[in-house]
Amino acid sequence: MSQAWPEMEEQTLPAEFAHEEESIKITGFWMFLVTDVLIFASLFSLYAVYAGRMGGEPNPATFFHLGPALAETLLLLTSSFTVGLAIWFMRRRQVGAMTAWLVATLVLGATFVAIEAREFLGDIQSGYTWHQSAFLSAFFTLVGTHGAHVTFGILMALTLLIQVARRGLTPVTARKLYTFSLYWHFLDVVWIFIYSVVYLGGRLG
Amino acid sequence: MSVHRAPDAEEHLPYLEAHFESETRFPWIKVVGYAGSLVLTLVAFWAVSAHWMSPTALLAFILGLAVAQAALQLGVFMHLRESRGPSWQIAGLGLGLFIAVGLVGMSIWIMLFKSGVS
Structure with missing residues (x-):
């Protein structure tokens, strides 16, 4: 693993693509995202099949709170924008600005997870656990898997902040920051479908 | 049409070229993309809250908005073509x-x- 920046001829490339080896790892990370598409596709299929299997109470039309779901959506969309700016500053080698936008992304992501956890705990206190019905099993599995991904992304960003503070911006840390941004945007896309199909779609039933 | 032949190392293949977006100026495209994503979200929320159409038509409508949103994220923020x-x-x-x-x-x-x- 080379930590140094390559020769002048490659300086025109973005930081995260400066090394060929790191560029290949970015392609590899895209392939991981493709497998994650398949995981979420499976869970969406599950939800589509079981959303109507409510076993009495509750049903999707009354169960979901659209206000918190809209707040979560706006938080995640904003965090997608801030991580985009972080990568833009990373490519300009402006580590301070990049770190600031990454911290903003983290705070937004943590707020998202906090709202989701609060919603889930409220449901559980009302007796609506995933044991209740096939609908709730599918709902908690789909939305919970996404929430777990976001939580993992926050831990990933925290370790990256530590690495950048200790090593500075190198071809390796640049690649890791870039793949984190891909992961984060991808989770935003998955959430948009959860918001549309599960939360808004639940009102249409 | 050109004669089919095996490509050799000297041949110019646009497909194999590096592609990166120029990002020298302030990324207004990201600001526009962010604003667009907010608009798409709020339109979907409004359409469902206001029962703008029949449930089936609404579902198709918000799914269409979600697909547009995904395309926007991939194109504007994820540098999809860059390699x-x-x-x-x-x-x-x-x-x-x-x-x-x-x-x-x-x-x-x-x-x-x-x-x-x-």
Whole structure:
């Protein structure tokens, strides 16, 4: 693993693509995202099949709170924008600005997870656990898997902040920051479908 | 039409060229993309809250908005085409989406046959 920046001829490339080896790892990370598409596709299929299997109470039309779901959506969309700016500053080698936008992304992501956890705990206190019905099993599995991904992304960003503070911006840390941004945007896309199909779609039933 | 022949190392293949977006000026495209994503979200929220159309039409409408939103994220924020060589991620993602749409679509389709089950 080379930590140094390559020769002048490659300086025109973005930081995260400066090394060929790191560029290949970015392609590899895209392939991981493709497998994650398949995981979420499976869970969406599950939800589509079981959303109507409510076993009495509750049903999707009354169960979901659209206000918190809209707040979560706006938080995640904003965090997608801030991580985009972080990568833009990373490519300009402006580590301070990049770190600031990454911290903003983290705070937004943590707020998202906090709202989701609060919603889930409220449901559980009302007796609506995933044991209740096939609908709730599918709902908690789909939305919970996404929430777990976001939580993992926050831990990933925290370790990256530590690495950048200790090593500075190198071809390796640049690649890791870039793949984190891909992961984060991808989770935003998955959430948009959860918001549309599960939360808004639940009102249409 | 050009005669078919095996490409050699000297030949110029645009497909194998590095592709990166120029990002020298302030990224207004990201600001526009962010504003666009907010508009798409709020339109979907409003359409459902106001019962703008029939439930089936609304579902199709908000799914369309979600697809637009996904395309926006991939195009504006994820630098989808960027690569030092061929953009393999587009081929992989295409295959992944093909399977995803097939899986979800066929699951919904088979549940429409209510005669034997439910």
